[in-house]
Amino acid sequence: MxxxxxxxxxxxxxxxxxxxxxxxxxxxxxxxxxxxxxxxxxxxxxxxxxxxxxxxxxxxxxxxxxxxxxxxxxxxxxxxxxxxxxxxxxxxxxxxxxxAAAPEPAADHGTAPEHALTADELAAQGAAIKAARKAKNQTPFKLFLRKIANIFVPLIPALIGCGIIAGLNGLLVNLGWLPSVTPALAAIASGFMALIAVFVGFNTAKEFGGTPILGGAVAAIIVYAGVANIEVFGQKLSPGQGGVLGALGAAVLASYIEKWCRKWVPESLDVLVTPTLTVLISGLVTIFGLMFVAGEVSTAIGDFANWLLASGGAGAGFVLGGLFLPLVMLGLHQALIPIHTTLIEQQGYTVLLPILAMAGAGQVGAAIAVFFRLRRNVSIRRTIKSALPAGFLGVGEPLIYGVSLPLGRPFITACVGGAFGGGFVGLFNMLGDSVGSTAIGPSGWALFPLLDGNKGLGATIAIYAGGLLVGYLVGFFATYFFGFSKQMLTEFNVDTEADSVPVAAGSPAQDRAKEPATVS
Missing domain, CATH: 3.30.1360.60 (Glucose permease domain IIB)
Incomplete structure (x- = not known):
């Protein structure tokens, strides 16, 4: 054979x-x-x-x-x-x-075109003008948030990997298994978090136009053990004081100092003077100012998050879970990334992420309801069936952009499901059962391996699972009974074989679907 x-x-x-x-x-x-x-x-x-x-x-x-x-x-x-x-x-x-196979054509330096513009070329120019206008209209605040996201998003894979290892190590320690291995797992899980300030400084300098290694060098001061010998405002500094916020501020300062030096230092001295002044000046400001200030801010963030859920509980969870999808659509959720990272660095987990993850549960419940309500619409049902597995694992974009947002009202009822799921988890936080995540990024079922809390893993998993169930159910029933008007049912509950088109052509819902939105 x-x-x-x-x-x-x-x-x-x-x-x-x-x-x-x-x-x-x-x-x-x-x-x-x-x-x-x-x-x-x-x-x-x-x-x-x-x-x-x-x-x-x-x-x-x-x-x-x-x-x-x-x-x-x-x-x-x-x-x-x-x-x-x-x-x-x-x-x-x-x-x-x-x-390499087809080098780019030489740039046009203002010479007149050799032929008249075709309709397609004119349309291309119009598209370019539209894109330029859109870029011009970007607000400084949103552009700043994108920079912050670009700093922290590359760190997420390491946060996830180390977070899962930390959870596994905690489980083995609680069970009393493999005592010779758990110290090694603890070192693997904690090593990255011990030096996360350096990575933040590196990425910050890169994002703000400085030399990345100089940003990392300045941020490394924050985690250096020798800072314990330095007294500022009558208090001894502690290694790690200020954390990722201090590292971010130090690297931004270093980037601006470096740019100033590049402008004024003679080229013959640049290689010696610029890095020296950059590290020296930003380092002194970091030690005698930023570490203390950022440390106070970081502590305030942790205290506020704990107070909010301890006193606000269900109400705070309801608001956070209900507003997260709209925040995502506006791109404002990126402001939460350094807050999550600060909480993980301080407490070992962020109590906010499990609550915000309930927005995805409401989205899944709403999509299932749409599947049952639009029994004749083959196209939408096909989209839902293909996107639901990803939705259960916390990837919500296919359901958002393929189903709920184009339809309009189901997006609102999905937010209602997320609000009730967040309220459920927030209630238990108020009762003393903190539910947190050791990393950022995953949600839905993918968050289970990263869960941690103050009352044991079993209780933490049960509360989070209960929140997901509440989000699914409320999202489903809110959408099933209130997600469609009679006109919408007439318009969308029709037999169609249009591939991957979740709304009727030319409808207002289709126009809404074309509007750009941002999700990180």
């Missing part, structure tokens, strides 16, 4: 799955020459494109690996956690290969 394969006979083997996905995406975004930047976050491939008109939205959405697309400051293709981290390097390699 022959074991010869096509590859062994000289045939070209099929490309690996992730490379095949990247290869399918590239021509649909205009090819390598149309790509100006490539990056990714937890779930999305984020692309800078030269000519927006070359991007084929519907064809991209039809790809099996693509959960949806979002247009914001960058063009974002939702691939899901895990997948995006594997597809991005393959995509970058294909872009580099494409540019």
């Amino acid at each position: 022959s074991t010869e394969t096509p590859a062994s006979r000289g045939a070209t083997p099929e490309p690996p799955k992730n490379r095949a996905t990247a290869a399918a995406i590239l021509p649909l975004v205009g090819g390598a020459s149309n790509i100006t930047s490539v990056a990714h976050c937890m779930t999305r491939l984020r692309l800078g494109v030269r000519d927006r008109s070359l991007v084929q939205d519907e064809a991209l959405k039809a790809l099996p690996a693509v959960m949806g697309v979002v247009e914001d400051e960058t063009y974002q293709i939702v691939l899901g956690p895990g997948t995006v981290a594997r597809v991005t390097p393959e995509f970058e390699q294909l872009v580099e290969e494409g540019r």
Whole structure:
């Protein structure tokens, strides 16, 4: 019996799955020459494109690996956690290969065009003008929040990995198992958190236009054990005082000092003087000012979060869980990232994330209700069936952009489900059962391995699971009974085979679906 394969006979083997996905995406975004930047976050491939008109939205959405697309400051293709981290390097390699094979044309220096503009070229110019106007209208506050997100989002994989190891170690310690191994697990889980300030400083300087290693060097002062010998305002400093907030402030200061030095220091002395002054000046300000101030702010954040849930309880959880999806749509949720990180650094877990994760539960419940209400709409039901598994694991973009937001009212009832789920978890926090997460990023069922609290793992898991159940049920019933008007049912509960089109063409809901929104 022959074991010869096509590859062994000289045939070209099929490309690996992730490379095949990247290869399918590239021509649909205009090819390598149309790509100006490539990056990714937890779930999305984020692309800078030269000519927006070359991007084929519907064809991209039809790809099996693509959960949806979002247009914001960058063009974002939702691939899901895990997948995006594997597809991005393959995509970058294909872009580099494409540019090498077809070098970019020389820049136009103002010479007159050789031919009259076609309709397509005119449309492309219009799209470019629209994009420029959109960029001009970006508010400084939102741009600042994006910078903050760009600092912390790259740290999420390490937070998740170390958080899961910390949870496993805690379980083994409680059970009394493997006592010779648990100290090693504790070191692995804690090493990153002990030096997280350095990573924050590195990323901050990179984001604010400084030299990343100088930002990391200044931030390293915060975690240096020798600061315990320094007295500021009548108090001895402690290693780690100020945490990630202090590191962020120190690196921003270092970036501005470095830029000033580059402007005024002679080039012949730049290599010696600029890094020395940058580290010295920002280091002194960090030791004798920022560490103390940031330490007080960090302590206040932790105390306020604990007070809010201890006294506000169900009410605070209701508001936080109900407003999280709208915050995501406005891009304002990025302001919570340093707060989560500060709480994890201080207390070992953030009590806010499990409550905010209830918004995803409300979204899942609402989507299931839409599935039952629109029994004749094959297209929407197909979208829901394909997106629900990701929704249960905390990836909400496909359900948000493919179902609830285009329909309108189901998005509101999904928020109601999230509010009740958040209120449930908040109630138990008020009763003394803190439920927290040792990392940021995951939600839904994916958050279970990262849960931690003050009353044991069993109680923590039970409370979080109860909150999810409440979110599912309230989101479902609120949407089933109040998510559709008679007109909406007439419009959407129809037999259609339109692929991947969750709303009727030309409807107001479709227009709403086209509006850009931001989710990190």
